[in-house]
Amino acid sequence: xxxxxxxxxxxxxxxxxxxxxxxxxxxxxxxxxxxxxxxxxxxxxxxxxxxxxxxxxxxxxxxxxxxxxxxxxxxxxxxxxxxxxxxxxxxxxxxxxxxxxxxxxxxxxxxxxxxxxxxxxxxxxxxxxxxxxxxxxxxxxxxxxxxxxxxxxxxxxxxxxxxxxxxxxxxxxxxxxxxxxxxxxxxxxxxxxxxxxx
Amino acid sequence: xxxxxxxxxxxxxxxxxxxxxxxxxxxxxxxxxxxxxxxxxxxxxxxxxxxxxxxxxxxxxxxxxxxxxxxxxxxxxxxxxxxxxxxxxxxxxxxxxxxxxxxxxxxxxxxxxxxxxxxxxxxxxxxxxxxxxxxxxxxxxxxxxxxxxxxxxxxxxxxxxxxxxxxxxxxxxxxxxxxxxxxxxxxxxxxxxxxxxx
DNA sequence: TGACAAACAGAACGCTCGTTCTGTAGATTA
DNA sequence: TAATCTACAGAACGAGCGTTCTGTTTGTCA
Numbered sequence: 001x002x003x004x005x006x007x008x009x010x011x012x013x014x015x016x017x018x019x020x021x022x023x024x025x026x027x028x029x030x031x032x033x034x035x036x037x038x039x040x041x042x043x044x045x046x047x048x049x050x051x052x053x054x055x056x057x058x059x060x061x062x063x064x065x066x067x068x069x070x071x072x073x074x075x076x077x078x079x080x081x082x083x084x085x086x087x088x089x090x091x092x093x094x095x096x097x098x099x100x101x102x103x104x105x106x107x108x109x110x111x112x113x114x115x116x117x118x119x120x121x122x123x124x125x126x127x128x129x130x131x132x133x134x135x136x137x138x139x140x141x142x143x144x145x146x147x148x149x150x151x152x153x154x155x156x157x158x159x160x161x162x163x164x165x166x167x168x169x170x171x172x173x174x175x176x177x178x179x180x181x182x183x184x185x186x187x188x189x190x191x192x193x194x195x196x197x198x
Numbered sequence: 199x200x201x202x203x204x205x206x207x208x209x210x211x212x213x214x215x216x217x218x219x220x221x222x223x224x225x226x227x228x229x230x231x232x233x234x235x236x237x238x239x240x241x242x243x244x245x246x247x248x249x250x251x252x253x254x255x256x257x258x259x260x261x262x263x264x265x266x267x268x269x270x271x272x273x274x275x276x277x278x279x280x281x282x283x284x285x286x287x288x289x290x291x292x293x294x295x296x297x298x299x300x301x302x303x304x305x306x307x308x309x310x311x312x313x314x315x316x317x318x319x320x321x322x323x324x325x326x327x328x329x330x331x332x333x334x335x336x337x338x339x340x341x342x343x344x345x346x347x348x349x350x351x352x353x354x355x356x357x358x359x360x361x362x363x364x365x366x367x368x369x370x371x372x373x374x375x376x377x378x379x380x381x382x383x384x385x386x387x388x389x390x391x392x393x394x395x396x
Numbered sequence: 397t398g399a400c401a402a403a404c405a406g407a408a409c410g411c412t413c414g415t416t417c418t419g420t421a422g423a424t425t426a
Numbered sequence: 427t428a429a430t431c432t433a434c435a436g437a438a439c440g441a442g443c444g445t446t447c448t449g450t451t452t453g454t455c456a
Contacts, residue, residue: 015306015307016307018306018307019305019306019307021306022300022303022304022305022306024259024263024265025223025265025266025270026224026225026259026263026264026265026266027224028259028261028263029261029263029442029443029444030443030444031442031443031444032259032261032263039403039404039405040404040405040406041404041405041406042406042443042444042445043404043405043406043407043444043445043446043447044403044404044405045444046444046445046446047403047404049444061222061224061226061230063226063227063230065222065224065226065227065230066224066444067222067223067224068223068224072223073297073299075299075303075306075309075310075311076309076310076311077310077311077312077313077329078310078311078312078313078332078352098311099299100297100298100299100302100303100311100329100331100392101297101298101299103329103392103394104298104392104394105298113298122323125320125323125324125325125328125393126323127323130323131298131301133298135396145395189396190395190396191394191395191396192392192393192394192395192396193391193392193393193395194298194301194302194390194391194392194393195323195390195391195392196301196302196389196390197343197388197389197390197391198333198387198388198389198390206432206433227412227413227414228413228414228415229412229413229414237434237435238434238435238436239434239435239436240413240414240415240436241414241415241416241417241434241435241436242433242434242435243414244414244415244416245433245434247414264414397456398455398456399454399455399456400453400454400455400456401452401453401454401455402451402452402453402454403450403451403452403453404449404450404451404452405448405449405450405451406447406448406449406450407446407447407448407449408445408446408447408448409444409445409446409447410443410444410445411442411443411444411445412441412442412443412444413440413441413442413443414439414440414441414442415438415439415440415441416437416438416439417436417437417438417439418435418436418437418438419434419435419436419437420433420434420435420436421432421433421434421435422431422432422433422434423430423431423432423433424429424430424431424432425428425429425430425431426427426428426429426430
């Protein structure tokens, strides 16, 4: 066995730790980890932690405290073309790993979330209660979905051009086109959407 | 001064702790907190922590470890998004989230992402290319949107009951209802949706 | 069947943790 | 102006932390 052979690390251990973290939002101590993993020796916990650290799932703060590593929050991405004969994505080849935040948010400082009210954009697949990922910027291109400020309220619409002026078009025939008098104030451009259904 | 008078707690302390947590994803030790807050006595850190705990910003795990409390992540969306002096009914309904992952993923070990192919669920606001957040489990309730395995491919449909058997109903009249011969293999239940549009 | 490595168990140890107690300067109240 | 309260500082202390070292068991391979 060569020196470069990657050490074994138990995916079940990682899952239990991730679930613990999801519940408590902290990494537990070695003794708690031992209980969590069904191990009775802290020395072995130490070794496992070392391997997870090596693999990028755990890390240390400048103060030598154990913390989640870069890969800790990655999720499995299963492609629908995957042969699902054995639905165990852990050992399947056709998956990629991403974090949802990284996927949606490219410029954190300019990005915010806006909850959707009403169904005026239903034909664009934007439902009431959805969270819109919005990149804040004062202007946008025609055809983009924008969050504009009309009568002191946020409104989500397509930005279109009409007779030299900008208008806001809903994606629902039951709603009228908004033709703002004066300047159109744009809050930002839609960059994504998040919906929780359970 | 009455006994019910709420203790003072320095909002600057909370902010510094939140910033630290945002960077490292863990709550530091009392000595690190002392440095972070510019305090030189751990006893005073202890007292401040007690007050934050009383106010619901900090909490303890069953293992007596300090962890973020229920209100720790609470931050008005308006704080980061609203323009000066603007009333904001559209976003005054809720609070910001730590991460989108957190909002969507409740059981990390059982959660994976599946990319949507086709437009058979378009009337449910599920578009081609969307990422479905799926909680893996072998069964589901009637009416839920499930990811099933049909002919070695993932398919997203409503789970419905028909003449004693289960069927998969699309949310698009152009597609037929799928009546699986034999057992219906369910990969998981839809828990959320992620779409990137830019 | 013997050699060897991996996967644990267990104890020992120094050090850091959070708690608790005492002390004090400044502001507030009576 | 005396008493009181708040916001800290500092030291002492026991308990628990993570590291390290030394076994022991189990699986693998030749």
